[in-house]
Amino acid sequence: MVFQKVIIFLIIVSAFSIYVPSSLATDGFEPPILKLLHSPTICAIEPPSDSNFTKLGDKMLSETEYAVLDWKAKLNQGQGRHPTWNMTLVKIPLDQQSGFNYSKCDITINYEPKPKDPNLQLREVGVTYPNATSGKAKITVYYLGVNWDVKYSSWNSGNIHYTQYTPVMQFTGFLASDPQLQETIRHELGHSFGLGHYIVNEGVLYDINMGKRDPPSIMLQSEMTYGVNHYDITTVDINEIKQIYGSGGFETYKPVQNLPTxxxxxxxxxxxxxxxxxxxxxxxxxxxxxxxxxxxxxxxxxxxxxxxxxxxxxxxxxxxxxxxxxxxxxxx
The missing domain is CATH 1.20.58 (Methane Monooxygenase Hydroxylase; Chain G, domain 1)
Known part of the structure; x- marks a missing residue:
């Protein structure tokens, strides 16, 4: 019997979005997942010490500070001495965490080695939980490095043979590389500002994975690609945020009634x-x-x-x- 071979790429789920087969996708952002109600206070909570990594807390808080400064600088580019896109980073050291007033935090960032749920260990290097009602978000950044593998599965239906390729992520025992941490923190901050994932077609994603072209967005749907060793917040990302809020900063957004769920x-x-x-x-x-x-x-x-x-x-x-x-x- 002769089978027709069809390749199906796995739909991958993150905390709030899905990826569609490339033939059904067009380049661009998924719908906004959150709208902040004002300029955010970002609270970065120092992680507990880890005997495997010296100065872990300093590393995570420093990378977060650089990411916040990067977003702020690019949002305010060209505005001279009167920036309109404001955000405040508050670093919360270990000795202040028990008595800290977290209610003032619009975006809260925690750091963990890897997800506690084994199922999430297969697909997340960071996760953002938005709350559309309160206009706040919680981020978890995982600081262990990852390796990638691919699992294959196949089945027959009538005279058609299907093959499914599933990228599988495995956490190592080593600290994540600087590019992984830098991309993850910027990516999750983008989600906390409201950005959905940026979808590209299969051919473009392949070229990015092979290092043939730069990612068009920090919000690329593949959280860690194979051949790319740097990630940047791009003009595409900045323009999308200004499409959501307007050009005058986070303060210009006026809440609208939530859609039925x-x-x-x-x-x-x-x-x-x-x-x-x-x-x-x-x-x-x-x-x-x-x-x-x-x-x-x-x-x-x-x-x-x-x-x-x-x-x-x-x-x-x-x-x-x-x-x-x-x-x-x-x-x-």
Whole structure:
């Protein structure tokens, strides 16, 4: 029997977003995940001492300070002596943490060696938890270095053979490299300012991974690529923040009423429902709120991808389904 071979790239989940197959994605940012209510106070909490790494606290706090200064300088570039983009970094040493008033922190940064949840150890070098209601965010930066591997899985469906490639991240026992820490902290700060991931097509991502071109954004959907040894906050990132808040700084944003978190509909969603009904697949629904809901895609998402790869549903239908799944994850 002759099989047609189809390659499917794994959908990867971070704390609040998903990555879609490149044929369904266009270059650009995912929707904003948070809007700060004013110029943020950023609280960096010194990590406990680690016998394996001397002056760990100094290292993490210094890298965070450089990242904050980098964001502030680039947001205010060209504004001379009257910068409008303000942010305040407060370093909280170990001996002040028990009595510190954390309520004044808009963005709180903690540092840990690696995720406590073994499942998260496969995909996170940093994570941001936004709270759209309070306009605040919590960041965790993992300071152990990572290595990458690729796992393969395959299956047959009719006369089609599917192969899935899953990038697998493993934490080492060594301190992360400077590029990893610098990229991670800047990337997570970008999320805390409201930026979603920046999506590029498969060909561009491959060139970036191979070191053939620079990343177009610090918010690139791949948190650590293979061949790149530096990351920069780019004009693309700065322009996107100014699209969210306006050109006058964080203070110019006026909150709007939150969108409902359930029963999300889209103008072209009806066509998808017809396709799913024809394939005996139940109507997608957002999972109920839970502690882990930000980390889990709706269970029907993998079936959508298989139907799309087999040509059973259209690109438009699959794209709508993935947008719906992304909104489920973002709003729960």
């Amino acid at each position: 359930q029963n999300i509909k889209m103008p072209s969603y009806d066509s998808l429902l017809v396709e799913l009904k024809n394939k005996n697949l139940s109507t997608p629904t957002c999972p109920s709120n839970s502690v882990n809901s930000k980390l889990v895609l709706p269970q029907w998402t993998s079936k959508i991808i298989k139907f799309w790869a087999a040509g059973s549903i259209t690109d438009e239908g699959a794209s709508n389904a993935l947008m719906y799944a992304r909104q489920c994850v973002a709003n729960n």
